Amino acid sequence: MAGRTVRAERAGATRELILTAAERLFAERGVNAVSNRQVAEAAGQGNNTVVGYHFGTKADLVRAIVRRHAGHTEEIRSRLLTRISDSTDVRDWVDCLVRPLPEHLGTLRGPTWFARFCAQLMTDPALHQILVEESFASPSLQQCIGGLNRCLPDLPADVRAERGEMVRHLIVHMPAERERAIAENRATPRSNWDDAATGLADAVVGLWLAPVTTGTSTGRPE
Numbered sequence: 001m002a003g004r005t006v007r008a009e010r011a012g013a014t015r016e017l018i019l020t021a022a023e024r025l026f027a028e029r030g031v032n033a034v035s036n037r038q039v040a041e042a043a044g045q046g047n048n049t050v051v052g053y054h055f056g057t058k059a060d061l062v063r064a065i066v067r068r069h070a071g072h073t074e075e076i077r078s079r080l081l082t083r084i085s086d087s088t089d090v091r092d093w094v095d096c097l098v099r100p101l102p103e104h105l106g107t108l109r110g111p112t113w114f115a116r117f118c119a120q121l122m123t124d125p126a127l128h129q130i131l132v133e134e135s136f137a138s139p140s141l142q143q144c145i146g147g148l149n150r151c152l153p154d155l156p157a158d159v160r161a162e163r164g165e166m167v168r169h170l171i172v173h174m175p176a177e178r179e180r181a182i183a184e185n186r187a188t189p190r191s192n193w194d195d196a197a198t199g200l201a202d203a204v205v206g207l208w209l210a211p212v213t214t215g216t217s218t219g220r221p222e
Contacts, residue, residue, distance in 0.1 A: 011054070014043075014045065014050065014054065015054050015055075017043040017044060017045070018039060018040070018043045018045070018050065018051055018054060018055070018061075019061075019064060019065055019068055020043070021039050021040075021042035021043035022034070022039045022042075022043075022051070022061055022065060023065050023068075023113045023114060023117050024042070024113045025038060025039060025042055026062070026065070026113075026117050026120055027113035027114070027115075027116035027117040027120060028113070028116070030120055030124075031058065031062060031120055031121070031124060031127055032124070036048065036049075036051040036052055036058070039051050039061075059126075059127065059130060062121065062127055062130055063130050063134065065114075065117060066118075066121075066130065066131060066134045067134065069104060069114050070134060070138065072104050072107070073100040073101060073104045073138075074100075074138055074139075074140055076099065076100040076103050076104060077096055077099075077100045077138070077140040077141065077144060078140045080095060080096040080099060080100070081096055081140055081143055081144065081147075084096065084147075086147075087147070087151075088150075088151055089151065090148065090151045090152065090205055090208060090209065091201065091205050093144060093147045093148035093151055094148065094201050094204050094205050094208070095197075095201050096140075096144045096147075097141075097144050097145070097148060097167075097171065097204070098171055098197055098200050098201045098204055099197045099201065101115065101118075101171070101175050102175055102193040102194070102196055102197035102200070103193065103194070103197065105175060105179065105193055106192065106193030106194065111182075111183055112179055112182075113179070114179075115172075115175035115176040115178070115179040116176045116179050116180055118131060118172050118175075118176065119172055119173050119176035122168075122169070122172050122173070152208055153208075153209065155212065156212065159212050163207055163208060163210075166207055167204050167207060167208070170200065170203060170204060170207070171200070171204070174196075174200050175196070175200075178190070178193075178196050
């Protein structure tokens with residue numbers, strides 16, 4: 001029994017080493033530019049098949065990295081939702097949408113890579129769907145989107161879709177840019193993650209509430 005426990009602990013520790021190494025390499029180089037061999041070496045593992053043994057395919061490894069951070073971001077968003085109850089203020093719902101990732105990053109010790117990792121997934125056609133699926137599996141995110149939609153002005157469907165896409169890019173790429181600047185020891189517009197979240201929320205609220213210019217063609221050209 002004791003031997004089984006020790007083996008399980010060792011396997012868990014190896015998995016954590018692999019997840020950390022993969023997240024860093026994927027964030028810095030891109031998912032498709034990194035091999036399982038490179039992940040194993042960065043994790044200090046002599047066996048090049050160890051990544052596949054513990055995680056299966058690269059897509060499975062990517063999904064495991066996303067889920068590694070999902071629990072804490074879910075807790076943060078759930079706490080924020082409890083505070084605002086049934087608010088009719090767009091800003092309250094935007095805060096619940098924007099703040100979980102920056103707050104999560106601010107609690108991690110040492111350098112972080114998760115924001116840049118997510119940005120890599122956003123631009124990869126094959127892996128983007130994993131990020132979407134894992135994000136929308138969050139009950140708190142579904143509640144947040146529903147509450148926000150109830151408070152938004154009556155926008156044309158194409159404008160709402162367009163702005164939704166803009167918001168998704170801001171929420172993913174702005175933390176990634178701040179994370180990259182910190183890693184490169186460059187100055188950032190905001191001094192901490194909480195202030196960065198405030199600035200991002202300001203921008204997202206402005207985007208949703210911006211006026212709509214009429215009389216312009218929209219949609220695909222005929």
